[in-house]
Amino acid sequence: MSEHLIEKTISTKEVFKGRVIDLVVEEVKLPNGNKSTREIVRHPGAVAVIAITPENKIVMVEQYRKPLGRTLVEIPAGKLEMGEEPEVTARRELEEETGYTCSDLRPLISFYTSPGFADEIVHLFIAENLEKLENPAELDEDEFLDIKEVTLEEAEEMVRNKHIYDAKTAYAVQYLLLNKR
Structure with missing residues (x-):
């Protein structure tokens, strides 16, 4: 894995918990030191x-x-x-x-x-x-x-x-x- 590409999670907020999916928003620290947010759909597979x-x-x-x-x-x-x-x-x-x-x-x-x-x-x-x-x-x-x-x-x-x-x-x-x- 290319370590210099990894985004580090600062915080996670659960927005929705459903029967099929969950939605979370994560604040992340980017490889260049800046911050951003990621909207992520969690699914059991x-x-x-x-x-x-x-x-x-x-x-x-x-x-x-x-x-x-x-x-x-x-x-x-x-x-x-x-x-x-x-x-x-x-x-x-x-x-x-x-x-x-x-x-x-x-x-x-x-x-x-x-x-x-x-x-x-x-x-x-x-x-x-x-x-x-x-x-x-x-x-x-x-x-x-x-x-x-x-x-x-x-x-x-x-x-x-x-x-x-x-x-x-x-x-x-x-x-x-x-x-x-």
Whole structure:
């Protein structure tokens, strides 16, 4: 780590504590000795799952995203619960959002979504050997979505036409394209 770039926290003020995020404002001392403030979104982290059916289709969900005022097609994903391991979250979200379970779940990579203002990290998994459950776990009470199973070519086209417009899903499609799934 380049020590000469580090900002030292002088004070932290909690502005908002929510169900999904917290917002804090930190006063910091900059590397040049000046002071500034940083607005930071604290998030517990999340998982996202590239789920591949036995027919080599990608399981996606379409849901309304209020901040954007539109629906998006995305890979299944969800927030980590307090103290929960990412693999547990990935299995739960896969079942809740798609009705599938899997015998092969592997971590691929973890990445920060917006490090300029948030500490959210997403743990990306790939799920293979999917099996449709007869009685899957139910969605959260405020969650509504449609399930889609698409080919890699269809997913690539959805990126082009902005039906897939979020970073985690675009990243997943790029991963699959690079690895010729």
